[in-house]
Amino acid sequence: MIRFVVVDWGTSSFRLWAMAADGSVLAERKSGQGMSTLDPSSFAPVLNRHLHALSIPPEVPVLICGMAGARTGWREVAYLDLPLRLDTVPEAAVQVGEERDIRILPGAAQRSADAPDVMRGEETMLLGAVRRYGARGVVCMPGTHSKWATLQDGVLTRFETYMTGEVFNLFRQHSTLADFLSGTDFDETAFAAGLDAGLQQPAAVMSKVFGLRAGPLLGLVSENIIPSRLSGLLIGLEIAGAKASAGTDVTLIASGPLADRYHRALTLAGLNPRLIDADDAVRAGLAHFAAAIWKIPHPMETAK
């Protein structure tokens, strides 16, 4: 029986899980209806259509994390400041439902003039990783905007966001290199070479990127390896920047091809990554927060 529904509502994606009281997943919905495709008045109807498709009764509550709480989302939910005890996050959730109990979780803000930063959704993923897997220390969450967070006893003490994924997409879609970046084949050697250059010579990375165009033009490099080389260069630049504040052990929270690519990259960079599935972590965080809000005994956690 569906006891509650959780939603990870990001910039470019919508993911919903209908959960039993014991934390098991009874149904799932995924779509591309992320914040960037919606105006504020569209969030409620979109959610309702997904709930209707699963025939979720009105007494089942819904908890949402991510960009739905952004200024340009469904309803702005103010950021919580650092240091942030992650299990206090649901106390600041905001009600948006009328006929149904629907709440949006806040994000976290680092109000530092030197390194201002914000996250929405990752705080929930981090709590899931803490509660379900005992995550601590430095955590890498790759994506369009990769987050590197530091956890101490369930408290988020600092984080940094790297625009790695967005920059890769800018090059692929709009740059003078775009013609060379349409392929999706992964070349391990090219990725490793790019990674090494990014790690060893971060300041030279924009010159190395130009070399990706000059190399094939001069017949020195095959065009096929360019996407993998660029990916390596940009991930290398990210790790070079983030590594300084990390020890050897890094928790990697990722899914799909990015999980494999970052696991490889962190290992090549001399770190010791421990992989946690991102879908699993965010769902666990949402389920934990939902259990706290609606006083649901939570076996996923007690099983630990």
Added chain:
Amino acid sequence: MIRFVVVDWGTSSFRLWAMAADGSVLAERKSGQGMSTLDPSSFAPVLNRHLHALSIPPEVPVLICGMAGARTGWREVAYLDLPLRLDTVPEAAVQVGEERDIRILPGAAQRSADAPDVMRGEETMLLGAVRRYGARGVVCMPGTHSKWATLQDGVLTRFETYMTGEVFNLFRQHSTLADFLSGTDFDETAFAAGLDAGLQQPAAVMSKVFGLRAGPLLGLVSENIIPSRLSGLLIGLEIAGAKASAGTDVTLIASGPLADRYHRALTLAGLNPRLIDADDAVRAGLAHFAAAIWKIPHPMETAK
């Protein structure tokens, strides 16, 4: 009396000068008809319209440098390899005219697997800077694709291209930061702060760029300074990469706002820039090459 015509035909611009035998400029034409806006068959008609507008007689020859010689330009002119004695460049120019003597100069290629690179037009600018101003050592030529070249006794021995200008434009036109980057005001303090961060922490630059979004979102930074801060960050990253191979003295070949911005940046980075006007340098290089090809005594040079 017009003795010859020279053209700097770049990716995004067309510049033509009608020159007297003594190297003085008698007329000028500028337009946005760069390579990126033309197909190969359009180059000849475009040039002819400009020549016609100035009533240039058919016996006046034309010398062209830049992207007109690219694979997707008017006619591909093979790159010359490094080390390249710059005054030998015109020997490899290719005739494209039928009724008129029109020649396109080659570019230069660095055929290194580690640092493949190409230029078209800058070799002519460099020769002008050598002949007219005695340029030597490290030369910085900022732009969409900034070039850093090393000259030894009129020989181009190496160069690197940084995608600084293109990356700035990608952020301004297509990124999640675009809304913050429409302004054109220059804020000196923000530029200097960005520059310092880029120089000191090049590996952190993609995190600092994200901070440009988070700062105003948190009310910590004014939106107005974002373009200047981003410009400083990216130019700082470029100089951090290029500086390693430079001494203290750097020749800066630039025009307009970029000249001021790079002069400031190089000085803040502890280098000692000497500024040469870019228009003047490329025209001097073209005039020198034209004089060599068509055996015109060249007072601009003998005056030195």
